[in-house]
Amino acid sequence: MEVVRDFLRDYPAVEGTIRERIEGFRRIWMNRDLESMLKELVFCLLTPQSKARTCWNAVERLEDRGLLTDGRYGEVLDAIPDVRFKYTKAKRIIMAGERFIERGEFILPGELEAFTDPFEAREFLVSEVNGFGYKEASHFLRNIGLGEDLAILDRHILRNLLRAGAISGLPNSLTGRRYRDIEVRMGDVSRSMNIPLSHLDLLLWFRETGDVFK
Structure with a gap:
């Protein structure tokens, strides 16, 4: 899918910044x-x-x-x-x-x-x-360095998951069950591209905002 190719194209440019950010989070807990x-x-x-x-x-x-x-x-x-x-x-x-x-x-x-x-x-x-x-x-x-296996499903992330075909539509609200279901789907996208879930979150945030922040 074209949008997945876009993710893979954009990742190398920000991978180093993302790794530094994740390492900073880890140090907080350590x-x-x-x-x-x-x-x-x-x-x-x-x-x-x-x-x-x-x-x-x-x-x-x-x-x-x-x-x-x-x-x-x-x-x-x-x-x-x-x-x-x-x-x-x-x-x-x-x-x-x-x-x-x-x-x-x-x-x-x-x-x-x-x-x-x-x-x-x-x-x-x-x-x-x-x-x-x-x-x-x-x-x-x-x-704080404890949630690299968790998805942060804000509107920026959900829009990109929709474009990637991981979800069929933007949910009006997220119950716990629905959140966990989409989290699994995002994990599938992450593994298919060999990009860690925590990296994918920041990559998608970057694609929406032009920023690798928090």
Whole structure:
């Protein structure tokens, strides 16, 4: 299929950048970098229907103001003015802090250590983090070095999977079962091209945005 040939054509140009990005994610978990993990959690709470770089700028603003571990609702809201649905997302950041920050320490990584299976870790996050569906949980795990076998099925990825014939249409919503089904299909595409799933995600993101980011 022509679009698959396009994927294979584009991959060599960004493969090195993608490998560097994935290695950076791996180091976060290997080094137990709690600060980076907390930033990634907040980032993934902000990203739904918002631009990734806008969200990351908001995360850095929160960090600069000392609000990642000890922010009040109004302060958090003031730090994320450009993020869509900022009122809801500010509440979710506060709720995440109430659940996963104890005496100023981010405890979620310790809870994730109980899981050897990233798919089980994802189920835990979906149930425990207000604002996390399968996409957001997968995104967070990938970004902290634990989710290279998980698909991050945002609209950019789904459009490319449709073009590749992996899915027959764009779903209006994704139940857990439907998400896992499409994830398997994306894995099939990945193996057929001999491109790791985590690389394919960033490649498709690059094709849509011209950027290899998060």
